[in-house]
Amino acid sequence: VCYIAPMNTPDLDGYIKDGNHHMKVRVYFEDTDFSGVVYHANYLRFMERARTNYLRLLGTDHRSLFEDTTSEALGFTFVVRSMTLDFFKPSHMDDVLDIVTSPVEVKGASITLRQQCKRGENLLVEAKVRVAFVSGGKAQRIPSALRELMEVRA
Amino acid sequence: MERGRTNHLRLMGAEQNAPAETETPGFAFVVRLMKLDFHKSARMDDVLDIVTWPVAVKGASIVLAQEVRRGTDVLVAAEVRVAFISEGRAQPIPKSIRALMKADLD
Numbered sequence: 001v002c003y004i005a006p007m008n009t010p011d012l013d014g015y016i017k018d019g020n021h022h023m024k025v026r027v028y029f030e031d032t033d034f035s036g037v038v039y040h041a042n043y044l045r046f047m048e049r050a051r052t053n054y055l056r057l058l059g060t061d062h063r064s065l066f067e068d069t070t071s072e073a074l075g076f077t078f079v080v081r082s083m084t085l086d087f088f089k090p091s092h093m094d095d096v097l098d099i100v101t102s103p104v105e106v107k108g109a110s111i112t113l114r115q116q117c118k119r120g121e122n123l124l125v126e127a128k129v130r131v132a133f134v135s136g137g138k139a140q141r142i143p144s145a146l147r148e149l150m151e152v153r154a
Numbered sequence: 155m156e157r158g159r160t161n162h163l164r165l166m167g168a169e170q171n172a173p174a175e176t177e178t179p180g181f182a183f184v185v186r187l188m189k190l191d192f193h194k195s196a197r198m199d200d201v202l203d204i205v206t207w208p209v210a211v212k213g214a215s216i217v218l219a220q221e222v223r224r225g226t227d228v229l230v231a232a233e234v235r236v237a238f239i240s241e242g243r244a245q246p247i248p249k250s251i252r253a254l255m256k257a258d259l260d
Contacts, residue, residue: 035182040184040185040188041156079192080192081191081192082189082190082191082192083188083189083190083192084187084188084189084190085187085188085189085190086186086187087184087185087186087187087188090184
């Protein structure tokens with residue numbers, strides 16, 4: 001798995017500002033359920049995309065550090081170990097959502113992220129997500145280069 | 155897990171001829187909170203067992219425990235709080251549903 005973007009695509013990847021990753025998502029009909037609101041499990045998909053893009057941008061913004069990581073732990077990836085989700089308000093067709101991702105804790109082999117789904121100033125969903133660093137099929141210590149990248153912002 | 159919850163409710167309704175439907179038309183449960191622990195992974199062709207049981211019945215919400223199992227292995231464990239919604243708003247859970255869920259708690 002390689003998170004390094006082949007090209008710079010800010011419209012797709014979102015951006016990092018003050019240590020938080022922001023990504024916009026438009027709600028389409030396919031995202032809603034029979035009652036017309038976004039189906040709750042689809043927020044998990046939006047958040048997964050945001051985490052992927054956050055890592056992608058860390059890679060492009062700090063390419064040299066990220067290359068240290070990939071040489072230290074070849075074919076690394078993050079797997080979700082636990083999630084806590086609070087659903088406060090619904091969202092609907094055509095809404096533009098902002099998915100905000102922030103690292104809150106970096107441990108030996110896992111990282112805890114806070115992810116918020118907002119519509120304007122309204123907080124719709126908040127999640128705490130613990131992801132484990134996996135390389136060669138096993139949980140591994142997070143390489144120092146990657147740890148530094150996230151710790152700066154945590 | 156959504157399917158597990160839907161069928162859990164469906165079976166409760168079927169057994170009791172859905173008395174809640176007449177009390178509060180057009181009701182639904184919406185997910186308010188989920189806590190998920192991912193312990194092991196499932197693979198192509200696995201047969202999973204989704205086990206759902208109520209752990210608490212409150213005024214307007216129900217807390218369910220759910221597990222995804224493969225044989226005796228627990229792959230994912232969840233706690234899910236669902237709120238009772240009727241006519242677009244959170245409502246107290248009708249006695250009939252409350253009684254059904256509570257019966258399972260004991």
